[in-house]
Amino acid sequence: MKRIMIGMAIAMLGGEIACAGALPDNLSYDPSTKTGTIWPKPIKGSGELSYKNHRQDLSRWVSLSYAETRDANRPVTVKALPKGKGDPARGKKLAFNKKKGNCVACHRLPGKTQFGTGGPSLVGYHKLGRDDTWIYQQVFDARVHNPVTIMPPYGTNKYLSEQELLDLVAYLKTI
Amino acid sequence: MMKNGIEKITAVSLAIGLALSAATTTQAAPYREYTPLPPGGLEPGVQNDFSGSYKYWKDGETVAKYAATLPPEERWKLNAKENDPPVNEALHGGHIAMDEGEAIYERLNANGQFAKCLGAKDNDLTGLRANHYPHYDAKLGHVVGLEEMIERCAAKQGEKLLNGSHNNSAVSIYIASFSNGMPLNVDLSDPQLKAAFERGKKLFTQRGGWTNFSCATCHVSLAGKKLRGQTPTTPYGDAAHWPTYRVKDEIQSLHVRFTECNRNSGVQPLKVGSKEYTDLEVFLSGLSNGYPVVAPSLRY
Numbered sequence: 001m002k003r004i005m006i007g008m009a010i011a012m013l014g015g016e017i018a019c020a021g022a023l024p025d026n027l028s029y030d031p032s033t034k035t036g037t038i039w040p041k042p043i044k045g046s047g048e049l050s051y052k053n054h055r056q057d058l059s060r061w062v063s064l065s066y067a068e069t070r071d072a073n074r075p076v077t078v079k080a081l082p083k084g085k086g087d088p089a090r091g092k093k094l095a096f097n098k099k100k101g102n103c104v105a106c107h108r109l110p111g112k113t114q115f116g117t118g119g120p121s122l123v124g125y126h127k128l129g130r131d132d133t134w135i136y137q138q139v140f141d142a143r144v145h146n147p148v149t150i151m152p153p154y155g156t157n158k159y160l161s162e163q164e165l166l167d168l169v170a171y172l173k174t175i
Numbered sequence: 176m177m178k179n180g181i182e183k184i185t186a187v188s189l190a191i192g193l194a195l196s197a198a199t200t201t202q203a204a205p206y207r208e209y210t211p212l213p214p215g216g217l218e219p220g221v222q223n224d225f226s227g228s229y230k231y232w233k234d235g236e237t238v239a240k241y242a243a244t245l246p247p248e249e250r251w252k253l254n255a256k257e258n259d260p261p262v263n264e265a266l267h268g269g270h271i272a273m274d275e276g277e278a279i280y281e282r283l284n285a286n287g288q289f290a291k292c293l294g295a296k297d298n299d300l301t302g303l304r305a306n307h308y309p310h311y312d313a314k315l316g317h318v319v320g321l322e323e324m325i326e327r328c329a330a331k332q333g334e335k336l337l338n339g340s341h342n343n344s345a346v347s348i349y350i351a352s353f354s355n356g357m358p359l360n361v362d363l364s365d366p367q368l369k370a371a372f373e374r375g376k377k378l379f380t381q382r383g384g385w386t387n388f389s390c391a392t393c394h395v396s397l398a399g400k401k402l403r404g405q406t407p408t409t410p411y412g413d414a415a416h417w418p419t420y421r422v423k424d425e426i427q428s429l430h431v432r433f434t435e436c437n438r439n440s441g442v443q444p445l446k447v448g449s450k451e452y453t454d455l456e457v458f459l460s461g462l463s464n465g466y467p468v469v470a471p472s473l474r475y
Binding site (some may be wrong): 040041042043044045046047054058059060061062063065066070073114115118149152153157159 | 178196205206207208209210211275327329334335336337339341342343344376383384385386387389392396397402403404424425427428431435436437438441442443444445446447449450451473
């Protein structure tokens with residue numbers, strides 16, 4: 001009886017993994033490591049490769065694998081602002097942080113000497129007079145405003161939280 | 176009333192039928208977004224570069240001329256070719272790796288079988304990199320790059336030279352040096368290579384990751400724009416100098432570079448030697464058709 005129960009548990013577990021969507025087998029990925037996502041680093045004088053963990057698990061989003069069956073996230077229209085109040089100081093930190101908003105990679109922001117030119121300068125952004133909902137939509141999923149935008153959909157892809165997005169909106173209104 | 180009832184039944188049975196057929200036939204392709212192609216598309220051959228920079232890097236003499244005159248904000252137009260001879264003749268880690276590669280090659284090829292396995296005739300490596308790779312291997316039944324074949328042929332001689340490893344790339348650089356100055360010549364009249372090129376082109380524009388970026392986001396949409404401290408360049412003319420010596424002190428193969436590109440843009444990397452990366456290799460090699468091989472090369 002006990003053996004049957006264990007067998008059933010394993011079968012159910014197997015089913016659950018399959019339902020959750022097994023990852024393609026050609027990802028550079030090792031689930032037994034800290035973040036799962038690994039990358040190869042050549043070793044001098046060696047025919048072997050060493051692997052390092054990326055700082056986060058990138059398999060949460062679609063890869064370029066031909067075996068990738070998940071849909072990419074479609075554009076999401078924000079119906080209403082989430083509850084809460086944005087903090088411009090926190091928003092500024094998020095905009096400058098390479099591991100968070102990293103807005104300076106593409107946009108010029110006040111107080112930064114090394115910035116990007118891929119997107120428009122945001123110096124004087126408040127003068128555009130955008131309302132909170134419009135700005136929130138832009139950082140949540142800019143594809144709703146421009147279908148071929150290259151700006152990452154921070155909200156739709158759950159890279160930043162609602163509170164973090166509110167903080168960014170508050171910050172953008174101060175610059 | 177009656178008519179409505181029949182319509183309802185028809186609609187229900189139609190829905191069941193559709194559901195059944197969806198369950199029994201292959202699933203629809205998953206939802207993907209693609210970066211639009213630049214004007215002129217992404218056709219093979221360096222002369223088809225869309226970025227307007229080709230005239231600055233078309234040959235060594237031109238690179239030397241513009242390297243001395245272009246202002247800082249326009250130096251991306253050199254397409255990083257100022258790091259190669261004749262502008263940069265400095266000794267670097269690529270030269271050392273090339274010597275290491277020669278020693279490994281000589282050891283593996285003691286009986287001539289390694290060169291033969293790689294496709295060289297009479298142990299002659301001349302033009303092998305420029306004219307023979309990547310190619311469709313009928314025995315394996317898929318397209319192979321030089322580094323994949325180095326791994327396979329070394330294994331036949333009992334040595335582990337993993338695709339992407341330092342020693343594999345060192346051998347690749349050594350072999351490429353016999354094609355130095357010879358234009359890359361990927362045969363896209365071969366239907367298998369052409370198919371791989373087209374698959375690679377599609378992948379190049381396919382968006383993924385948390386950023387929803389494609390390769391083309393940076394190398395088409397943002398080519399020449401600043402991303403903080405770096406300026407992405409055109410994908411044209413880029414495949415003829417790999418593997419390369421990176422100044423972070425690493426001998427890096429093209430596929431290992433892809434894993435770096437992927438994670439830098441928030442996309443889950445794939446395995447070195449995967450079909451996807453090989454298709455991208457064929458695509459980028461096609462975009463470099465007509466551009467001379469450089470070995471060893473250096474990149475930042």
